[in-house]
Amino acid sequence: MTSDFEKLVTRFLRNYTELFSARDMSRVFTHLGLKISPGQAKDILESSPLVFCLENDLYVTRAGAFTGEVFSICPTVKEFEQGVIVLGDRCMPFADSELLSSSLSFYINGKRLLKKAGTFDSDFAIDAFILYGEEYAPQYIASDPANKDLDMVDRDFELPNTVKLTGIDMRPLVENYGFKKGDRLLCCVSNWDKGRINTIVLHGSSNGFDQGEAGEKRLLWYAALEKCLLESFEKRGPLSTMEEQISDVFFEHRKELCVENCGSVEEYITRYAKKVGVECFGVETRLWYKNQEVPAVGKWNEDELDYIGEDMVFFKHNINDMFSVPDFICDQFVLDMFYTRSDSLEALVDRVVGEEYGVDESVKKRILLQLKHRHDILLQGYNWFADQIIGKVRHEAVALYEKVSLLVFKIDLEGDRLNLFPQQELIILSQLYSHLMHILESLEDDETESDSEALLLSLEGMCWNYEDIRGSLESALKTEEINRFKVIKKN
Numbered sequence: 001m002t003s004d005f006e007k008l009v010t011r012f013l014r015n016y017t018e019l020f021s022a023r024d025m026s027r028v029f030t031h032l033g034l035k036i037s038p039g040q041a042k043d044i045l046e047s048s049p050l051v052f053c054l055e056n057d058l059y060v061t062r063a064g065a066f067t068g069e070v071f072s073i074c075p076t077v078k079e080f081e082q083g084v085i086v087l088g089d090r091c092m093p094f095a096d097s098e099l100l101s102s103s104l105s106f107y108i109n110g111k112r113l114l115k116k117a118g119t120f121d122s123d124f125a126i127d128a129f130i131l132y133g134e135e136y137a138p139q140y141i142a143s144d145p146a147n148k149d150l151d152m153v154d155r156d157f158e159l160p161n162t163v164k165l166t167g168i169d170m171r172p173l174v175e176n177y178g179f180k181k182g183d184r185l186l187c188c189v190s191n192w193d194k195g196r197i198n199t200i201v202l203h204g205s206s207n208g209f210d211q212g213e214a215g216e217k218r219l220l221w222y223a224a225l226e227k228c229l230l231e232s233f234e235k236r237g238p239l240s241t242m243e244e245q246i247s248d249v250f251f252e253h254r255k256e257l258c259v260e261n262c263g264s265v266e267e268y269i270t271r272y273a274k275k276v277g278v279e280c281f282g283v284e285t286r287l288w289y290k291n292q293e294v295p296a297v298g299k300w301n302e303d304e305l306d307y308i309g310e311d312m313v314f315f316k317h318n319i320n321d322m323f324s325v326p327d328f329i330c331d332q333f334v335l336d337m338f339y340t341r342s343d344s345l346e347a348l349v350d351r352v353v354g355e356e357y358g359v360d361e362s363v364k365k366r367i368l369l370q371l372k373h374r375h376d377i378l379l380q381g382y383n384w385f386a387d388q389i390i391g392k393v394r395h396e397a398v399a400l401y402e403k404v405s406l407l408v409f410k411i412d413l414e415g416d417r418l419n420l421f422p423q424q425e426l427i428i429l430s431q432l433y434s435h436l437m438h439i440l441e442s443l444e445d446d447e448t449e450s451d452s453e454a455l456l457l458s459l460e461g462m463c464w465n466y467e468d469i470r471g472s473l474e475s476a477l478k479t480e481e482i483n484r485f486k487v488i489k490k491n
Contacts (some may be wrong), residue, residue: 005034008029008032008034009044010050012025012028012029013048013050013051013061013063014050014061014063014096014192014193015061015063015192015193016028016061016063016064017061017063017064017067017192018060018064019054019058019059019060019064020058020059020060021038021057021058021059022038022039022041022042022045022057022059023038023041025038025041025044025045025059026038026040026041029041042057045059050062050063052065052251062093062096062192062247063192063193065251065254066093066094066095066189066192066250066251067188067189067190067191067192068188068189068190069094069188069189069250069254069258070186070187070188070258070259070260070262071090071091071094071186071187071188071258071262071264072184072185072186072187072202072262072263072264073085073087073090073184073185073187073264074182074183074184074185074204074263074264074267075170075181075184077181078120078124079118079167079170080170080181082118082119082120083116083118083169083170083171084116084117084118084165084166084167084168084169084170085167085168085170085185086118086120086128086165086167087101087102087104087167087168088101088128088129088140088165088266089101089128089129089130089131089132089265089266090128090264090265090266091104091187091189091197092131092132092243092246092247092265093243093246093247093250093251094187094188094189094197094250095189095192095195095197096192096193096195097132097243099195100140100143100144101140102115102143102144102145102146102165102166102167103195104195104196104197105194105195105196105197106168106185106187106197106198106199107190107196107197107198107199108172108173108177108198108199108200108201113168113169113172113173113199114168114169114172115166115167115168115169116166116167116168116169116170116171117144117146117164117165117166117167118164118165118167119162119163119164120162120163120164120165121161121162122141122159122160122161122162122163125137125141125159125163125165126138126141126159127270128165129141130266130269130278130285131242131243131246131265131266131269132241132242132243133241133242133284133285134278134285135283135284135285138152138157138158138159139152141159141163141165144163144164144165144166145166146164146165146166147163147164150163152454153453153454153457156457157454157457173185173201177201178201178203179201180203182203182204183201183202183203183204184201184202184204184264185199185200185201185202186199186200186201186202186260186262187199202214202260214261217259217261218261218262218263219272221257221259221261221262221263222263222267222268222272222273224253224256224257225249225257225263225265225268226268226272226273226274226275226276228249228252228253228256228257229245229249229276229287230275230276230289232245232248232249233287233288233289234299234300235300236248236300237298237299237300237301238281238286238287238288238294239286241286242278242285242286242287245286245287246265246287273290274290275289275290276288276289276290277289277290277291279291279292279293279294280293280294280424281294281427282424282427282428282430282431283428283431283465284431293423293424294423294427295423296418296421296423296426296427296430297418297419297423305418305419315413319358319359319363320359320360320362320363323353323357323359323363325352325353325367325370327370327374328440328441328444329352329401329440330352330367330370330371330374331374331378331444332394332397332398332401332440332443333348333351333352333371333398334348334371334374334375334378335378335382335387335391335394336391336394336395336398337375338378338379338382338384338387339384339387339391339394339395340395341384345368345371345372345375346368348371349364349367349368349371351398351402352367352371353367354406356406356410357406357409389449389452390443390448390449390452392452392456393439393443393448393452393455393456393459394440394443396456396459396460396463397436397439397440397443397455397459398440400432400436400459400462400463400466401436401440403466403470404429404432404433404436404466405433405436407429407470407473407474407477408429408430408433410477411426411429411473411477414477414480417480420476420480421473421476421477421480422469422472422473422476425469425472425473426473428465428468428469429466429469429473432462432465432466435458435462436462439455439458439459
């Protein structure tokens with residue numbers, strides 16, 4: 001797939017707002033002089049985070065799903081004091097979550113509202129981005145142009161007591177529309193791709209409490225949102241992010257949630273939620289049943305675990321034929337060998353697939369040939385002196401990958417018995433593995449060097465996390481191995 005083609009696909013998915021089929025997408029691209037079969041279009045659509053899959057082989061983009069749907073924002077007392085409406089996560093899920101909220105453009109009566117930066121305490125700032133995950137909130141805060149001088153690496157990713165946040169300048173709203181405490185902005189996205197949002201002022205109660213007919217309808221709205229979230233937990237479990245969970249809920253229940261007397265997710269979480277809270281999910285956070293741990297395994301993925309169990313039974317019986325290592329992982333091991341000035345490919349094989357993997361010599365010979373092939377290619381362009389910054393990051397990442405990947409491999413072999421492992425530790429292991437794979441893959445990017453200090457700090461924290469969970473998981477793994485042995489012996 002060419003770069004131009006990928007750009008065109010992205011442009012289509014970010015701007016097309018009607019319902020369509022894979023065949024419709026194929027026709028659009030044919031008119032543009034690019035051939036794409038309905039089958040290829042279907043593969044693209046079903047793997048894209050920018051698309052909702054509907055019944056009858058129909059699709060709608062996020063732009064199509066949320067353009068024109070209404071949501072509301074009710075500023076706090078602190079925002080009135082600063083004269084700034086902080087957007088944070090308040091446009092979720094309606095605006096593109098990949099756009100910085102400070103870059104969104106708001107319009108009232110066709111006029112663009114100016115932006116302004118205010119100073120807020122860090123607790124307020126983190127709460128403003130809580131739906132992105134408390135663990136990621138500092139990154140979003142640091143990305144605000146008003147904080148361009150804030151060096152998070154130098155501060156070990158700790159925020160100062162106060163930070164600046166860019167938002168909507170409240171003054172024109174106050175002067176021209178009588179905007180006051182208790183009022184809210186009723187908003188809708190007019191251009192999803194460019195982050196343009198239209199808004200009007202809704203006057204409310206000056207004491208900040210929902211009163212009167214509109215207030216009663218808004219209280220019913222909060223109850224409806226809670227009901228929809230609880231149904232989502234039961235049906236789909238904790239999704240990959242809070243943003244995905246909220247997006248699915250609002251997309252599925254647009255008729256009842258995208259109404260004039262709507263509240264906001266932010267107010268619901270902080271003031272009205274009875275059974276839903278922001279709960280720990282390994283080293284991340286998710287929306288879940290209040291004061292309950294988010295599990296890795298539940299009714300929502302039990303069928304998937306059954307399939308995994310069947311696959312792992314087949315894998316274990318054919319492990320020597322099926323065992324493989326991605327080229328990009330081999331590359332990083334080989335480059336680490338260059339960096340440490342080692343010269344033994346046989347020793348490198350033991351690092352990539354040691355005795356504990358339980359594979360025979362034929363697999364090791366195959367991996368050795370793979371490593372030698374990558375070695376001969378990479379050696380031609382390797383420069384040890386130029387590798388001193390990335391080399392250090394790679395060395396730490398590869399060392400941790402050796403430990404994490406082996407534990408993941410052993411637990412994966414248990415397949416359908418994952419519910420018997422400690423859930424939070426299992427989630428953290430999965431997150432560590434996923435993040436490590438991302439880091440190792442990203443090391444091929446020349447731009448990674450500028451992030452080296454941040455990556456080293458991140459890897460240091462990941463090492464601590466791994467040591468915290470390793471004992472519990474290894475103990476559970478040993479218990480399962482004993483139980484399996486007892487069952488086999490009894491038979």
